[in-house]
Amino acid sequence: MLTAAAVAVAIAVVSMASWLLVRERLYQDVHDNLAAAPRAPMTPLDRGQLYCGTTPAEALANVPAGAGDRLGAQKYDFQFVLTDGTVCLTGDATRAIQVVPGDDTPLARNNQALYRSGHYVDSDDHAQVRLTNTSVLLPGGIRQPAVLLTALPTKGVQNSLSSLALLMTGVAGLGVIGAGVAGRIVARSALRPVDQLSDAVEHIARTEEVGTTIPVNGNDEIARLSTSFNSMSTALANSRERQTRLIADAGHELRTPLTSLRTNVDLLIRSDAQGRALPPETRARMLGNMKAQMQELTLLIGDLLQLSRPDTPNPEAVRTVVPFHETVERALERGRLRGPALVFVTEVNPWYVHGDPAALERAVINLLDNAVKYSPPSGTVDVRLRAGRLTVRDHGPGIPADELPFVFDRFWRSPSSRQLPGSGLGLSIVAQTVQDTGGQVSLGPAADGGPGTQAVMVLPGQPDDPR
Template identity: 65%
Template sequence: MKAVGRLTGWFRGRSLRSRLAVLTAAAVAVAIALSALACWFLVRDRLYQQVKDNLRAAPYDFRTIANGQLTGDTLPNCGTTPQQALTKSLATKALFDATHPDRGGPERGGGPNRWDNQLVTATGAVCLPIGATKAIETDPADRSILTAPDNTVRFRDGAFVSGRPAMVRVSKVYIVQSQEPAIMLTAQDITGVQDSLRQLAYILAGVAAAGVVGAGFTGRIVARSALKPVDRLSDAVEHIARTEEVGTTIPVHGKDEIARLSTSFNSMSTALLNSRERQTRLIADAGHELRTPLTSLRTNVDLLIRSDETGRPLPADTRTRLLGNMKAQMQELTLLIGDLLQLSRPDSPKPGQNLAVVALHEIAGRAVERARLRGPGLVFNLAVHPWYVHGDAAALERAVINLLDNAVKYSPPGGAVDVSLIDGRLTVRDHGPGIPQDELQYVFDRFWRSPSSRQLPGSGLGLSIVAQTVRDTGGEVALGPAADGGPGALASVVLPGQPDRPE
């Protein structure tokens, strides 16, 4: 276990390229080893099957071999052991008369695929052919053939008494005169087969070793080629970390997983660049917008301090006007800071945010009541139907109020503001001068204000807050000319929901 742990630790400590090369070499090594083993076993089975087929061709009927010439007094002259039988083989001439020259092993003039015969009686006497120079090792398990059905043939691994390996065929025969069952052993030398298998094993082992080494080099090359995009990605990340220059991208080739990773990195880098640019623009615009009320406040405060220091008090009406201006400027600063805080929220809701089922029609009704206070001379035409959405109630109410404030700001004295909510579509229409066509693309940008309305109060953040809130709720917002072609602008908000409160 400790060795496995050390090996695992070593493997984890290597680079990804090295690990990929090692895994490739290991996979190829396993494949080569399994192929080599399968090849070796197939060849072995084929060679041994050829030996068995050769042994099957040998005669095993004792009466055929003896040719009826065996007399009753010859078997007792057979020895009880193969060594004794070698000295008494002349007594078995009639038993193993080699009428065909190919019925003997190499020591009797046969070829390499010939066989050697040996008879074992029920009493254990071993009889060899005339001129035989080696006997077959007997096995006590061979005696089970005596009780087997006739023509039963079995094969087993065995050996000659000289120690040479052999494939042995065990068959049941009968003694001619006494008709007693006996065991016929027919063996073929398999030294050549084993030598061939040994040589094949060496060859396969060499091929496997060469394959593993080649797989290691090939795996290294493949890993280096496959991980080039990862190297470029690492270089880009290190460059960004070192220089803080977001927006760096890497080339993308193909459509594989590495290409997807590169594309994701490019998207992330571009998104970071856009986020930084928006942040920089927001800070610059916020500083510009804050400069005007802060400068006015500082001027008024300096005037009041100078009046007190010089002992020349300001007239009461002038002092009152200055304090009123300071209060209005403080309110403008408060609204601007609130808008900035609203815009500083993430573009998507986070878990734990105040999301709930919200009655949009009730929010529209409350927003209209507040808008009436800000435009006392205006007429508000309200037509809302029930609609429930899932979102942040406070943010949605502020968005609707911003739309109404925008309509109040641009409506002429005594004009009308039409508010409707039908099937999840909230529209706010004023009857003011409208928005020029070339300015429609900028209306939801932060701090953007039409050149014709820059003298009016406001920071240019109201519609940006509307757009962000609607997107966070999963809806869509649009602002354009009135649908009937008349004067004024039409703001439209579509939010997903349903007319009945979900349970």
Template identity: 50%
Template structure:
């Protein structure tokens, strides 16, 4: 049953749940109403039986010349008794179980309880209320003692038919059943209407999702009305599709830019290799100097391709913050020192001066070192031979890399951290335009900031800020030294 309900549409399930809830409420109210009415009718019937005694002229001592069990045709054998109650049957009950007619059509069945009450002496005033079925008719019977018949104790039973209670209860049960059934049907219809109106925004959202899944059109937006949960869901969905559209656009742009950047070195590499291959096929060897230049160009282009592929792999990683398990407390001054040593080997014609104060940060070590190397490579690339690059790490975690090159025009500064962006004046220099974008992303993931600005007196200054402390957490210094030293080796 549960699996069948689970396969129903959400609208039908809401209507069914509404109808079920209303049905339970109506059923509980109907049962309570029926029980209260039954108790009230029974109490009223019992009061009417007690009032019979108060209004009767039944003598306490009866002397009888005979006893019959139904109305005599020629009048009563017992003294006439007036009970002043319609539909009331009265009879004398003897201790041996004999019933003597007093009023009504005939006597009713005497129970053991009636006999026990009748046998009690007058001084022990007693009564009992109970139900008796006699000749197919149910009676509500009240038996009391205190009557003397021929010198023997006896009792009087006064009874009224239970149909005075059961007939109205049957009618009430029928009315309640009809009202409950109508209420359930009405509740189901109302629940269906409410579900249809309430789920209309969800239906629009569903159609939009299905349209996006079918067409991959992320430009579709859901109209938002109000501030309820559905409106919040619609806003969140619109924000999600906008983020997906932006991500898709960036991915497409990355692929297009990567293809454009790869085309130039690949074309040059293919041309050089074809020249070498044609020389081998034709048997006409190239001059040694020209052959050495071609091989050197091929090597440089392959190195450029390898660097570009490495940058693309770095950018292919998610832009979100890295896993906390990948973050370590590292010494930024030692990472900067290692980066300086690596760049000095690649650019011996530029003098790199470093002043590094201790500063410890929480970051991904390899990514942070690559970011610092990229800053130094960018500074060296635009530095004339014989000039210097100044690297300063202050006590506040501020890393400055300053060169003495031509500098960057003010109009180009906002674009320096964009992927594949290259200054028009630097298009002839090696590089892919990805280094600074990798720096920006790495620093952002570590909770810091980076900027490039024109330096006073010429050149460009890169300023990197990372939150941290001048000393590592207690107990972690040896571990940090071991990790940094191991990677340095």
């Protein structure tokens, strides 16, 4: 519709301008013909007696019938207007002219020819009239000033202009219709990806089946929009898949301690109900197991809350300048308490980063916990912080190469370590914290090729306090 309207306006402007130019040209040709017209007789003796009246119609009525047949039809029509307004026609006149009133005096001004529109009194035909000054010699030898009206009919010009207007109207109509049809075809072709996008969005809104994509063709704005939609849909599908997997894994991890707790509680209740008290040692062992399972549940729920944050950095998180070397020192103190028989070889240099202090400390503690957990008795744990690069290396059994791609997945645990305590969320928390801080973390074999695993955390920062 907009294309058709724009074309209609353009065609209307061009057509109107063309019609006005043609009209001006045709009427200029009429004026040129009038300027080339021979001068009318100046005495009544040349073409017979002058017949006058107060109006053109009265003057024409005074012309005798058949008087003009003597000389045949004339191209031009002549008419005189005297100073007192009297209208006079020659004897060969067959038509009288009524000039459209203007702001001019009966005599042409400054002896210059004037052009006026007029019409014939005995018909509806229009004419162009040239007004020039002259004089006539009336009977009795009296010469009197007069205005000579020389007229040419404009019926042919008007017919040509009407035909041209009709032709332009038809062409304009066809142009508008053609533009509308072409615009509709082009619009439907160009907006087909938008229709597909709308259908995909409505399908997702109706069925909640994220991951639906649409084909992308070209590299224009519509293609970019389709690509963005496909990326968004894929991201939503991945997010839902991660959410579903997190819920399933969390339920699986929670089921084991809850089942153990329920079994112990049922056993205690049954023994009290039957009046058969358990031996003190058995009862104490069961209560200890219940306490350990409650602690495991508490840690698991804390880890789940930590991972409930979005994968992208949270702009509302408390981010400040953190003396990371102090964070590492505090984590080492807790690591020594958890592995009192281990030897910690440390080298911690000053380093300041921007991040969440609590999250960074927990990430370092998780790396140290893994090193303590998998180190042999009386083993060594190497911890070094140099220029923002933290390395934690143990001398344990290491991680098989085929399992390294999965170490940062949520709830993933190596088959060889399923019997050890833990939820499989520690390294996931480390990866998320490092990502939020703008750093990188990796886990692999020891750099020197010896036994054990080496974790490397690189955080952007500086060795001096920026505050």
